[in-house]
Amino acid sequence: MDRRPIGVFDSGLGGLTALRELARMMPEEDLVYFGDTGRVPYGGRSTDTIIRYAQQDVAFLNTFQPKAIVIACGTVSSTALETLRREWAIPIFGVVEPAARAAAQCTQNKKVGLIGTQASIRSGAYERALSALDPKVEVLTQACPLFVPLVENGRYKVGDIVVETVAAEYLQPMKEQGIDTLMLGCTHYPLLREVIARYMGEDVSLVDVGGQCARWVTDQLTARGLRTDKQGRGARRYFVSDSPEGFCRLASVFLGEDVADRVEQIDITVY
Amino acid sequence: MDRRPIGVFDSGLGGLTALRELARMMPEEDLVYFGDTGRVPYGGRSTDTIIRYAQQDVAFLNTFQPKAIVIACGTVSSTALETLRREWAIPIFGVVEPAARAAAQCTQNKKVGLIGTQASIRSGAYERALSALDPKVEVLTQACPLFVPLVENGRYKVGDIVVETVAAEYLQPMKEQGIDTLMLGCTHYPLLREVIARYMGEDVSLVDVGGQCARWVTDQLTARGLRTDKQGRGARRYFVSDSPEGFCRLASVFLGEDVADRVEQIDITVY
Numbered sequence: 305m306d307r308r309p310i311g312v313f314d315s316g317l318g319g320l321t322a323l324r325e326l327a328r329m330m331p332e333e334d335l336v337y338f339g340d341t342g343r344v345p346y347g348g349r350s351t352d353t354i355i356r357y358a359q360q361d362v363a364f365l366n367t368f369q370p371k372a373i374v375i376a377c378g379t380v381s382s383t384a385l386e387t388l389r390r391e392w393a394i395p396i397f398g399v400v401e402p403a404a405r406a407a408a409q410c411t412q413n414k415k416v417g418l419i420g421t422q423a424s425i426r427s428g429a430y431e432r433a434l435s436a437l438d439p440k441v442e443v444l445t446q447a448c449p450l451f452v453p454l455v456e457n458g459r460y461k462v463g464d465i466v467v468e469t470v471a472a473e474y475l476q477p478m479k480e481q482g483i484d485t486l487m488l489g490c491t492h493y494p495l496l497r498e499v500i501a502r503y504m505g506e507d508v509s510l511v512d513v514g515g516q517c518a519r520w521v522t523d524q525l526t527a528r529g530l531r532t533d534k535q536g537r538g539a540r541r542y543f544v545s546d547s548p549e550g551f552c553r554l555a556s557v558f559l560g561e562d563v564a565d566r567v568e569q570i571d572i573t574v575y
Numbered sequence: 576m577d578r579r580p581i582g583v584f585d586s587g588l589g590g591l592t593a594l595r596e597l598a599r600m601m602p603e604e605d606l607v608y609f610g611d612t613g614r615v616p617y618g619g620r621s622t623d624t625i626i627r628y629a630q631q632d633v634a635f636l637n638t639f640q641p642k643a644i645v646i647a648c649g650t651v652s653s654t655a656l657e658t659l660r661r662e663w664a665i666p667i668f669g670v671v672e673p674a675a676r677a678a679a680q681c682t683q684n685k686k687v688g689l690i691g692t693q694a695s696i697r698s699g700a701y702e703r704a705l706s707a708l709d710p711k712v713e714v715l716t717q718a719c720p721l722f723v724p725l726v727e728n729g730r731y732k733v734g735d736i737v738v739e740t741v742a743a744e745y746l747q748p749m750k751e752q753g754i755d756t757l758m759l760g761c762t763h764y765p766l767l768r769e770v771i772a773r774y775m776g777e778d779v780s781l782v783d784v785g786g787q788c789a790r791w792v793t794d795q796l797t798a799r800g801l802r803t804d805k806q807g808r809g810a811r812r813y814f815v816s817d818s819p820e821g822f823c824r825l826a827s828v829f830l831g832e833d834v835a836d837r838v839e840q841i842d843i844t845v846y
Contacts (some may be wrong), residue, residue, distance in 0.1 A: 466737050
């Protein structure tokens, strides 16, 4: 039993898709979210820079004395998780391992696809996690650097020729090679689910890394006796490193609720 | 006569299109470029954050004791120029004023279009500059948030349905309203020149803000007696806030030459 909050962070808005799942599965838990909107996106930056930014993000969330920290970001999870775990004693959960477990269970023909940011693909983290679970699984990867800007500009709907053209270019090689499972390795991608599902066809299962991570964190906290005993809906607090304005406008798309009065700006560079 | 270098900065790579023009017009001058690749892009961030980042960018360049600083970025020029000029004694040149002069001279029907980042459009700086030069000029504006990610992902060529679709959506209202001059208000946009020119038609003149700025800076330094008396090609130094790797790969596209051995990484947050 542990009443401390759960800290959740992302480079920006994408992690809200994972936060939404966490809030659905554990409605009574207090959640503190940080989105690094002053430095988003992380996915095209170098490994060193992503690690440095992630260290500051965790240091900030740690000021709330959380019982656990969730990296709701494919880029940081695949690039910085090991470093962060070495530096902090509290449990830190990323999106890679739970997604790899789900994909390994799901695939029948042992051909799994992975899409993500340039940094996520470069890291090789998803392949390592899958290979540890099942060495026979073959992983086909594709970096999709335009997906995040397209989503953040509202271009994620079926029928939009721009996002459909870009998606087809990114996904064609995997489709041709006959994958039966595709990991959506970035927490922005659930918004593209319908576009991707239509292109890949109904024989390909999509694994949402944020959703899998939320399920995994829920199981882990329950198993370790770290769930709160408080009743009712937990508190939700949101922090960002740029003005809250832009965040609030887009947050409703990702979260399905208005957060305008609960978002504060902080200076992340002092952590 | 002044042998000190000229400092040039941008949020990332786009400013290299202006640097290229400066180097062409004043080959003998020493140039120091800073690209804030660890925090790029600026165009979607809040006014306060853009000003804070720009203050650090100028503080870094000032360590080279430059004779002038050129803001080779539409977003910073339109959002932070006045603040920066108040804080520093050396001449600071932005892209807004020279572009407004060129547009005011160019337009016949007094209908001028402006495209740029969200921050540039929000600032109203181009309209104010044009209105001061010619109150009769009407300015039609359009924020184009996807142009920078499209250019940085190599999608700027004629025949690419993605960039052509996005460009048509952004530009259609201005075309319908019959502008005869269009300011390309971001230093990334010269790479889109052909796509934009084809859509707008040959009756619309395009004003490249980086090129106009380079001409203006050359004239100003000459008029003020601040040109160097050194002979031969000046030194070129490049600094970035993320790993030089990604910068070097794309710099050749913007600059038309290889810069790999002249790029250093710095920590911009200490300035």
